[in-house]
Amino acid sequence: MRAQLDHRLTYTYNAQVSLGEHRLCLRPRGQGHQRLIEHHLAVTPQPSHSHDLLAASGDAIQRVRFLGSTDELMIHASSLVETVLTTPLLDCFNGLEPPLPYPRGHLNSDLQGALEGWLPNGQHDPSAVELAQDALMGSNQQAIPFLQQLMEMIQDRVKYTQRHIGPAWPAGRTLRERVGSCRDLAMLMVECSRTVGLPARFVSGYHLADPAPESYDLHAWAEIYLPGAGWRGFDPSAGCEISDRYIVLATSSKPALTAAVSGTFSGPPGTRSELSWTIEASTDHDNSASAFKDVVHAA
Known part of the structure; x- marks a missing residue:
């Protein structure tokens, strides 16, 4: 496109x-x-x-x-x-989809920062750990089913709403409030993915939906690093892997950046x-x- x-x-x-x-x-x-x-x-x-x-x-x-x-x-x-459309994930894995939780020591050291928790001591929010464990149990500990199950659970537990002002909420607040913007849901998916050993980062960009909406705004989603496939985008607001209608502006472990x-x-x-x-x-x-x-x- x-x-x-x-x-x-x-x-x-x-x-x-x-x-x-x-x-x-x-x-x-x-x-x-x-x-x-x-x-x-x-x-x-x-x-x-x-x-x-x-x-x-x-x-x-x-x-x-x-x-x-x-x-x-x-x-x-x-x-x-x-x-351009990305290669289907299953084709990237060639039958060797990484099981979860993914061993931290098997990752390139350049990715370690994308595994850090958001609490001041670097730990993960307990509510995000609990959600990730629920998704893990329903996915046979495989990466693709886990990410799909996680997005479904996020959509089930958090009502999407627009919020133009303010930083992205931490995972605990989003789950407690049961409502969040696209950036709040993206943060929640990033945190949950990291708890099972998958490096993750926040993405800001544009989603050019089809059919075109009456109005466009900046959008946020998550990028997850999958060994064998690299960084791949997932949109918990839409509940799917991103398509060629998503355009990336910036990524970071810190949404403010x-x-x-x-x-x-x-x-x-x-x-x-x-x-x-x-x-x-x-x-x-x-x-x-x-x-x-x-x-x-x-x-």
Whole structure:
């Protein structure tokens, strides 16, 4: 699938402010099952300094700095992306699907960080361990049935809802509240997968659903590392492995590091910011376009 994406964000301030350094995760992934054909980024006011960097996750990140003052920050990312269908997982395993729990010592040491728990001491949330054990018991301790069973249990125990503001919740809160956004469900799947020895990380990107919805927003899902198949995406909000209609922007063990835009500003006491954004997408599959716009407030 080939997709044209236009993502615009506008921050307005009720007073003149000085902008601090900003970190932008708006460049789609350009390797693996996704090819970046074109990408253009426009920032107003013009940054005094800009540089690209390769994040620990392998994603392309841009950092920008500013001089002077402004009452508005506008960012426009335009990308042309091509995605391909992945090889079916069973074909990757060739009958040797890894049993669970997967031995930590059998993994490449580069993956150890994707097994850490989210509690301050590095331990896993007990409620996530319990959910993972329930899914494990119903999957004959095989990786693919486990992940499918886990997604079904997440959907059964947590009601999906949209929540545009705030960080992803930890697994315990999502299970306790029994409600969560796509990023909350993604975090829950990441935590549960790690408890059985499967490296997992948080993903931010776009899901270009078919048929196209009336509005698009950023979406979040999980990537699980399966020995023999590599990193593969799973969407607990939809209850399935991702398709070629998912476009990755950024991945990380820490959801905050996948934010499309993060940064600071300083101004007079009581200065408020307001964010509005639109996401427009068209694909060669359906020749459709859709846009989303909303407004949120932050102190």
